[in-house]
Amino acid sequence: xxxxxxxxxxxxxxxxxxxxxxxxxxxxxxxxxxxxxxxxxxxxxxxxxxxxxxxxxxxxxxxxxxxxxxxxxxxxxxxxxxxxxxxxxxxxxxxxxxxxxxxxxxxxxxxxxxxxxxxxxxxxxxxxxxxxxxxxxxxxxxxxxxxxxxxxxxxxxxxxxxxxxxxxxxxxxxxxxxxxxxxxxxxxxxxxxxxxxxxxxxxxxxxxxxxxxxxxxxxxxxxxxxxxxxxxxxxxxxxxxxxxxxxxxxxxxxxxxxxxxxxxxxxxxxxxxxxxxxxxxxxxxxxxxxxxxxxxxxx
Numbered sequence: 001x002x003x004x005x006x007x008x009x010x011x012x013x014x015x016x017x018x019x020x021x022x023x024x025x026x027x028x029x030x031x032x033x034x035x036x037x038x039x040x041x042x043x044x045x046x047x048x049x050x051x052x053x054x055x056x057x058x059x060x061x062x063x064x065x066x067x068x069x070x071x072x073x074x075x076x077x078x079x080x081x082x083x084x085x086x087x088x089x090x091x092x093x094x095x096x097x098x099x100x101x102x103x104x105x106x107x108x109x110x111x112x113x114x115x116x117x118x119x120x121x122x123x124x125x126x127x128x129x130x131x132x133x134x135x136x137x138x139x140x141x142x143x144x145x146x147x148x149x150x151x152x153x154x155x156x157x158x159x160x161x162x163x164x165x166x167x168x169x170x171x172x173x174x175x176x177x178x179x180x181x182x183x184x185x186x187x188x189x190x191x192x193x194x195x196x197x198x199x200x201x202x203x204x205x206x207x208x209x210x211x212x213x214x215x216x217x218x219x220x221x222x223x224x225x226x227x228x229x230x231x232x233x234x235x236x237x238x239x240x241x242x243x244x245x246x247x248x249x250x251x252x253x254x255x256x257x258x259x260x261x262x263x264x265x266x267x268x269x270x271x272x273x274x275x276x277x278x279x280x281x282x283x284x285x286x287x288x289x290x291x292x293x294x295x296x297x298x299x
Contacts, residue, residue, distance in 0.1 A: 015123050015132065016055065016075035017112050023070050029054070030064035033076070053077040078117050086119045092128070093147070093286050098279060099160065100125060100134060100150040101286045106265045109142040125150065138164050138235070143253070146173070146270025146288040159278040164235060170274040173230040173240055176221060176267035176292050177249040185217040189243045193236045201256055202238040204246055211236040213243045221294055225252065229271075240268060252295060267292045 019036075026032035030049060034042050045064075048054050052061035057073040088105035095101075102125065104110070109120045117123065126132050129152075137149040137160050151157040163169040190212040196203030212233040219227045226249075230240050241257050244250055250258025253266040269292055274285040 015112065015117075015120075015126055016077050019074050019076070021068060021070055021072045021074060024068060026068045028064060029062055029066040029068055029074070032068040033074075048076060078112055084115065084119065086116075090121055090124065091289065092125075095129065096152070098151070098153050098156045100129065100131075100152050101273075102148050102150065103288050103290060104140060104145055104148050104270075105290065106143060106145040110136050110140055110148065121148070122150075137161060139237070140270060141238070141266075143255075143266035144268045144270060145290050147273050147286050148270070149273065149286075156279060163275050163278060167233075168275060170272075171232055171235075171270070172272040172274075173232070174218070174269045174271045174292060175228045175230055175240065175244065176225055176252045176294055177228055177244050178252075179220065179224055179226045180217075180247060180249050183247070186214055188212060188214050188233075189247060191243070191246065193239060193242060202236065202242050204242060210234065211239045211243070213240060215243070215247075225294055227292070241266075264295050265293075267294070 021029075021032070024032055024035070026035060030045060033045050033054070034040075037045075045054075049062070049064045053076060054062050055075040056062055057075065059075065062074065086108055088107055090105060090108065091103040093101040093103055102121065104121055109116045111122045112120055122134060122136065126134050131152055133152065133154060135151045135157060137151050137157075140146065140148055149160065151160050190209035191204040192207040192209055193202050193211045194205050195201075214231040214233065216229040216231075217226055218229050221227055228244075228249075230244075232239055238256070241251055241254055245254070245257035251266060251268050252258070253264040254268075255264070255266075269288055269290055272285060272287045274283070276282070277284050
């Protein structure tokens with residue numbers, strides 16, 4: 001079933017966050033969660049346990065004294081007192097029993113994090129489609145727009161995850177960034193990426209490359225800005241943003257790697273995903289209908 005067009009904004013029950021318990025020496029689940037998420041506060045965790053908001057994978061409430069079992073999946077419900085509304089709307093490109101494809105706008109988080117719980121793409125889709133089992137199959141930063149895939153059914157989830165894990169999906173992005181007239185295109189930029197400082201940034205370091213991006217020049221937007229096509233051959237966090245910045249052309253609106261002014265939209269768009277469906281064997285391709293825009297120059 002195809003369902004084009006933006007989703008409505010129905011009332012939404014909060015979706016749980018999921019955590020697979022990592023190695024740790026905490027004797028109880030309560031102590032481990034307090035240690036893992038110190039900013040939440042012990043009193044808040046006690047309240048969540050008391051109200052049944054910490055659960056096992058089947059949705060059964062867990063006790064504070066439950067042991068910390070490495071590898072166990074725990075669901076917990078985050079709460080934000082005053083969640084800022086996000087006006088940008090997503091468009092559903094495709095829905096079937098196993099797969100949901102969405103065109104995500106700039107500025108909309110994919111899953112609950114930070115100050116957002118309900119104002120997320122996952123919560124909106126779960127409410128609109130009546131399917132709390134939806135899971136994103138890959139990442140898109142909140143600042144990035146474009147095509148995203150969601151698994152709709154646990155039984156077939158791993159088959160679609162394997163497309164990304166095994167590099168069997170063709171991902172095409174577009175970006176606006178400063179012109180690079182001294183370079184010959186297309187080019188492939190390869191480097192080793194690892195977590196930088198602060199922790200949410202990535203950095204290029206010496207060593208064998210673990211990230212590769214093919215970069216093409218599509219057109220000149222004006223004298224100082226070009227329109228690029230970016231084809232990541234690996235899937236590292238912030239890979240496209242770091243690679244463009246390393247070439248001396250940080251993507252417009254990139255406040256992490258390009259020094260953009262606050263409030264500018266990141267001009268990065270996941271334009272197209274193409275793959276052979278692991279269930280039917282059919283070739284499938286989905287494209288974003290969104291556009292990139294050069295930020296207005298301040299007088």
